[in-house]
Amino acid sequence: MKKTDLKDFTFTQLTDYIVSLGxxxxxAKQIFSWLYRPEIHNFAQMTDLSKDLRAKIDExxxxxxxxxxxxxxxxxGTVKYGFELEDGLIIESVLIPEETRNTLCVSSQVGCAMGCRFCLTGTMxxxxxxxAAEIVNQAMATMADMDTDKQGRLTNLVFMGMGEPLANFENLVNALNILMDQRGLDFSSRKITVxxxxxxxxxxDLGEQVGVNLAISLHSANDTTRSQLMPVNDTYSVEQLLTACRNDFPLANRRRIMFEYxxxxxxxxxxxxxxxxxxxxxxxxxKINLLSYNQCDPLPYRSPARKQIEAFQKVLQDAGYSAFIRTSRGADISAACGQLAKKEKI
Ligand code: SF4
Known part of the structure; x- marks a missing residue:
């Protein structure tokens, strides 16, 4: 019989499960507070549970x-991790160190069904x-690998790795609840972007259920162009998407939606x-983040000249928007946006 991974449960779900075991x-409170400690790998280490109880749960x-x-x-300084899952599949997470924060780019699926034409993950x-546990464990495994004296702590999470997070909604929300639970990993919702x-x-649903920051991979405001780049646009047009951003996503005070372009x-x-x-x-x-495309074989796209990106930014700024040009990180190790793809084990 396959054992139940307790890290798949939010605190409420774990409580229900523990009660269901009689x-x-x-x-549940005792067990949940052990699960997210880095040094805990088995039930024998949960010393405030009796030996009999530990054995029963372990079964x-x-x-x-x-x-x-x-x-x-x-x-x-960007670090790309390849993590092996129980079934042998590999996922990637990318740690991006900056002066004031360390951000982990987290994967939500193995591969992706969305088929964006510029993205290697989409080709898989x-x-x-x-x-949920596999999402949360990316943060835990990264924290365990980091040298906090030299690198500092992991501070931010962005769901921009492999996969479309909202296509794995239930597991995403459970993982977010665990990541933000004070008894779990205690990340603030302000430090998490989906x-x-x-x-x-x-x-x-995302805004109402978890209140994290929202980023939209837009890449074009024109339906014809966006549909060429992103097949999802044939299902949800630019207008439908922006109307939902305007009217449906509950945006907390002083927060802004980030558009990735x-x-x-x-x-x-x-x-x-x-x-x-x-x-x-x-x-x-x-706010708008402008990114220069990271050329990756075998995809046919090219990055524009810096002058062109700056001219594009100026149009947006002149119209009153906060528009930033973001430098790609980790392109030399294929860790930048759109470059995550299936890799073999080492
Ligand atoms: S860009 Fe994101 S949504 Fe599109 S194919 Fe790649 S991983 Fe999927």
Missing amino acids: LPAFR QCSISSLQLAAKEVSKD GLKRNLR STCGLVPRLK TLFEGINDSLADAKELARKLHGIRC
Whole structure:
């Protein structure tokens, strides 16, 4: 019989499960507070539970962790981790150190079904969803690997790794609840960003259920261009997506939606594109991140010249938007946006 991984449960779910085993609810509190300590790998270490109880739980339950299968460090300090899952599949997470924070780019699926044309993960297709535990364990395994004296602590999480997080909604929300639980990993909702290619019906649910930051992979405000880049646009148009951002996503005070816009030479980088973007984002409290495309074989896209990106930014700034040009991190180890793909074990 396959054991139940207790790290898949939020605190409430764990309480229900423990009660279903005929145990008192307070045991869930004790167990949950052990599960997310880095040094805990088995029930024998849970010293405030009796020996008999530990043995009983051990018969039916397990505590999962991820195996580090590969690690590459970029010359800019970015670290790409390859983690092996129980079934042998590999997922990637990317640690991006900056002066004031350390951000982990987390994967939510193995592969992705969304098929964005500029993304290597999209070429893999979807292998499977990650369980909540497999999402949370990316943060735990990274924290365990970090040298906090030299690197500091992990401070921020962005769901921009492999997969479309909102296509794995239930596991995503459970993982977020564990990550934000004070008895879990205690991340503030302000330090977590979920990025979506635009699964419109889920935006409201995400905002209402977990209140994290929202990022939208937009890449064009024009339906024809966006559909060429992102097949999801055939299902949810630019207008439907931006209307949902405007009306459905409950945005807390002083927060803004982040729009990610990768510039591809000759495709979405003209000043007319910038003007259309400025016009269509009107009325949305937002900031815009402009990214220069990381060329990756075998995809046919090219990055525009820096001058063109700056001209694009100026149009947005002149229209009153906060628009930033983001430098790609970790491109030399294929850790930048759109470069995560299936890798073999080392
Ligand atoms: S960009 Fe994101 S949503 Fe699109 S294929 Fe890649 S992983 Fe999936």
